Amino acid sequence: MPMQADQIEAMILAAIPDAQVTITDLAGDGDHYAAHVVSASFAGKPRIAQHKAVFSALGGRMGGELHALQLTTATPN
Amino acid sequence: MTVGPQPTTIKPSPETVVESKTMSDAQTRIAEIVNSNPVVLFMKGTALFPQCGFSSRAVAILERLGAPYETVDVLQDPEIRAGIKEFSEWPTIPQLYVKGEFLGGSDIMMEMYEAGELQDLLQQHGLVQG
Numbered sequence: 225m226p227m228q229a230d231q232i233e234a235m236i237l238a239a240i241p242d243a244q245v246t247i248t249d250l251a252g253d254g255d256h257y258a259a260h261v262v263s264a265s266f267a268g269k270p271r272i273a274q275h276k277a278v279f280s281a282l283g284g285r286m287g288g289e290l291h292a293l294q295l296t297t298a299t300p301n
Numbered sequence: 302m303t304v305g306p307q308p309t310t311i312k313p314s315p316e317t318v319v320e321s322k323t324m325s326d327a328q329t330r331i332a333e334i335v336n337s338n339p340v341v342l343f344m345k346g347t348a349l350f351p352q353c354g355f356s357s358r359a360v361a362i363l364e365r366l367g368a369p370y371e372t373v374d375v376l377q378d379p380e381i382r383a384g385i386k387e388f389s390e391w392p393t394i395p396q397l398y399v400k401g402e403f404l405g406g407s408d409i410m411m412e413m414y415e416a417g418e419l420q421d422l423l424q425q426h427g428l429v430q431g
Contacts, residue, residue, distance in 0.1 A: 271409045272391075279392055287392030292354075295408050 227289060229257060232282070239281030240265060250294070258294040267299045308348035308363075311338070311373050327384030335398040339428055340370040343385045344395040348372050359395040359407040362414050368428040400426050 229247040236245050236259070244262040259278070266274040274297040279286045286293065311334060335341055340363070346352030348360050348370075363370045375382035375394055382394070389396055389403040397404045399422060404410065413419040423429040 271412060272403070272405050275405065275409065276390070284392070287386065287394075291393075294355075296412060 227285065228254065232257065232259060232290070232293070235283065236261060236278060236281045240277060244300075250292075256292040257290075258296070260296045260298070262298045262300055264300055266297055271297065308360075308370055308372055310347050311341075311371055327380040328388055331381060331384055331388045334371075334373060335403075336401045338371045338398075339400055339426065340368050340423070341373065341398050342370060342395055343373045343375055343381070343398075345374070345376050347374055352376060353394075355393070355407040356395045359397065359410055362407070362410050362419070363397075365414070366419060366423060366429060368423045399423070399428070 229249055233245045233247055236243055240261070240263050242263050242265060246260040248258040248260075250256040250258055261274075261278055263277075266277070269277075275295055278295055278297065282290060342348075342356075342359055342363060344351060344353075344356035344359060346356055348363075351357035351360055360372070373381060375385060385394065385396055386392055391403065391406065393406050395407055397406070397410055404413070404419075404422075410419065413422075420429065
């Protein structure tokens with residue numbers, strides 16, 4: 225079962241409460257998403273750690289249920 | 302001496318595949334691969350025929366960079382496919398390693414490429430010309 229965009233956003237927000245999450249449904253099929261996550265909690269962390277924080281928020285779905293999620297992370301300007 | 306990009310695919314030898322029964326063997330093999338190849342991409346398919354959009358994007362970035370690189374097709378080896386995720390504690394494929402260090406997947410590669418960081422890193426290691 226593919227995940228809904230709002231479900232992905234809710235999971236990220238539950239783990240990273242200050243995050244600004246933008247989800248784009250890339251193919252319009254509810255299965256291929258791009259997520260852009262902005263959080264002050266990423267400050268000073270390498271990209272790998274920023275991405276791992278998001279993977280962790282998604283509770284192991286990344287690479288499984290969520291096989292086609294493009295992810296970019298950033299800190300607020 | 303100028304060496305152009307010559308992507309080759311590392312094929313796990315059949316004996317190795319049969320004899321490796323435990324995850325720790327896979328971890329040892331992965332460590333050997335990342336430590337003996339300066340730039341190596343674990344991907345689905347080959348550089349010529351990527352089997353997934355993310356792997357295809359990773360190959361395209363490496364081609365742009367012009368550094369020689371190796372690829373490992375995880376679809377040919379279930380133990381490597383599972384083991385690489387444990388090795389890097391990273392849930393997805395492709396995965397790029399430079400000089401033994403895990404850099405990330407295709408999204409991070411793209412971010413680093415666009416920021417010029419990937420080029421800088423390869424230059425620092427003498428893998429591309431400045």
